[in-house]
Amino acid sequence: MTDRRRNERLFVRDIAHARAGDKGNTSNINIWVYDPEDFELLKRSVTPERIKREFPRLVQGTVTRYVVEHLHGLNLVMREALEGGVNASLNLDSHGKSWSYLILGLTLDAGEKTP
Amino acid sequence: MAKGNGIFRIGTGAGFSADRLEPAVDLARRGELHAMVLECLGERTVAFAHRDRMADPRRGYNALLERRMRALLPACRQAGSVIITNMGAANPRAAAERTRDIARALGITGLRIACIEGDDVTNLVGPTQAFMDEPGTLADIGRPIVGMNAYLGADAIIPALEAGADVVIGGRLADPSMYLAPLMRHHGWQTSDLAKLGAGTLVGHLMECGMQITGGYFADPGIKDVPNLAECGYPIAEVSADGSAVITKLPETGGQVNEATVKEQLLYEVHDPASYLTPDVTADFSHVRLKDLGKDRVHVSSAAGRARPEKLKVTVGFDAGVLAEAGVSYAGPSAGTRGRLAAEIVETRLKEIHGIKSPVRVDVIGAGSLFATAGKARADSEDVRLHVALRTTEREQAELMLWEVESLLCCGPAGGGGYRGVITPAVETKSVLIDRNLVNPTFEILVT
Secondary structure, three states: HHHHHHHOOEEEOOOEEEEEEEOOEEEEEEEEEEEEHHHHHHHOOHOOOOOOOOOOOOOOOOOOEEHHHHHHHHHHEEOOOOOOOOOOOOOOOOOOHHHHHHHHHEEEEHHOOOO | OOOOOOOOEEEEEOOOOOOOOOOHHHHHHHHHEEEEEEEEOHHHHHHHHHHHHHHHOOOOOOOHHHHHHHHHHHHHHHHOOOEEEOOOOOOOHHHHHHHHHHHEEEEEEEEOEEEEOOOOOOOOOOOEEEEEOOOOHHOOOOOEEEEEEEEEEHHHHHHHHHOOOOOOOOOEEOOOOOHHHHHHHHHHHOOOOOHHHHHHHHHHHHHHHHHHHHOOOOOOOEOOOOOHHHHHEEEEEOOOOOEEEEEOOOOOOEOOOOHHHHHHHHHHOOOOOEEOOOOEEEOOOOOOOOEEEEOOEEEEOEEEEEEEEEEEEEEEEEEEEEEEEEEEEEEEEEEHHHHHHHHHHHHHHHHHOOOOOOOOOEEOOOOOOOOOOOOOOOOOOEEEEEEEEEEEEEHHHHHHHHHHHHHHHHHHHOOEEEEEEEEEEEEEEEEEEEEHHHOEEEEEEEEE
16 A cells, blocks of 8 residues: 555545446446455445435436445446447547546545544 | 366457457467457447448458457467357358458368357347337337347357357357356356356456456556556466356466456446346356465356346447537647637537537536536646537538537637547447347358
8 A cells, every 4th residue: 555545545546446337328336445444434435325416417317336245345336327328428438437536536434534 | 277177268369349469369379278259349339330231231340350360360270279259240241251261361271160140130129129228119219220139148159169160250249158158068067057157157257358357447557556558468267167267367468467456347347246147147246256366366256146037138229320529629828718718619609500409518628528427627737628529310510510610720719729520420229128039049150
């Protein structure tokens, strides 16, 4: 772990890595913590409610979160979140491949700093 | 590790339509593979293939098929590796014939090339067919349908392997099924052995995107560094009879295989980890075990399976007119404000002066573009690019949009340059589910 990540953990990217994929108009993003000790923090930080709240225009449908406890990962499934899908979207990134960094760019749950 | 011990060595030689070739040749030569899979079809590329076939009935297969076959046929013949691919896309017959001609020209005799057909279900599905994941039916599309392809499973591929095929070429062969089929045949797994089908599907799923499991699509400098990505190696799976496998790559290739690269691929394009649907099985990845053995070797096990879905998924492609894209760049102080002014001018002219109603999107790259829909504001760069995109069924509107963007060179904000514009035919896609018994895949062997 780099010093930066140890010292100032501000964003999801500081504790986890992620990849986005598409099927039709549904985007899914899997997110994995580097250190199992951060998994609870990730779970608190990346919730379906928060995704809907942060990106109301992007995610028109539901957000479902699957938890893979033993591998310390989450899978977010966001329906109607690709502007129609790869063959209909006018976004330069019509697959929504970059959505992984939308999640990694979220701030970590502020509650973390409270001992 | 050489072939033997009952282990089946299967490698990936392409994980998408435009994937690299020379590492595939390296793998074919040094990998001691039983089989190499080239997975080259997605929702986007199957639609493009139909577009190509409409323009020329002899085309409609992967544009890199000739180059790939020229390079891989001799190497795989030498190594005794079967090639399995969906590079046939919208025209597997033409792809198989082209492959036969290439093999003959290379002097390869006695090569058995299986052409799998029957995934094209255009004549079997009517307008009342409902969409898979949204309201409506095919009748609502209101545009000419250019192709419908059912995802075929391992049961469409195994008969061709049993007939002694050296090369298997199909169209919409499901990605993991191309791996599962030779595994079932080699290890004698039955269709009733759902846990093995789940395990083989996991191997296929992990392998199907090529370098996405060997360090490609993974690097984030400073946090996730990957060695020598310029010479990244394709993956190899060493699959045991019980379905567990080691994912690895050739020595002296770039990239890396570790727990993190395997995890990112494990749930790539997966929704419920306990229910990954393929034509062969409902695979359960929710209890998968990973063990990093070091030296770019990760052991994967404990996938499970339940009965296969009753219906088959079909990708329906329809003519959607054209996609027009055009841009102009601005640099230096105030680049962002000038780029945004250009965006306002274009929007006003297209919508208010020309009355264009088709979907238009105007972005300022460098001041927030990909995440614009997500409402994320970004600080301006000193190098921005206006990017205008338009989907329309009227070509004149597309040409008008390009003209409007180019006109900014004299009529827009100061200092704009680097105009480019392109109009490409567009095919959109929807998904439907159909009864299995409507789909009857067949194969024919061409011999050189």
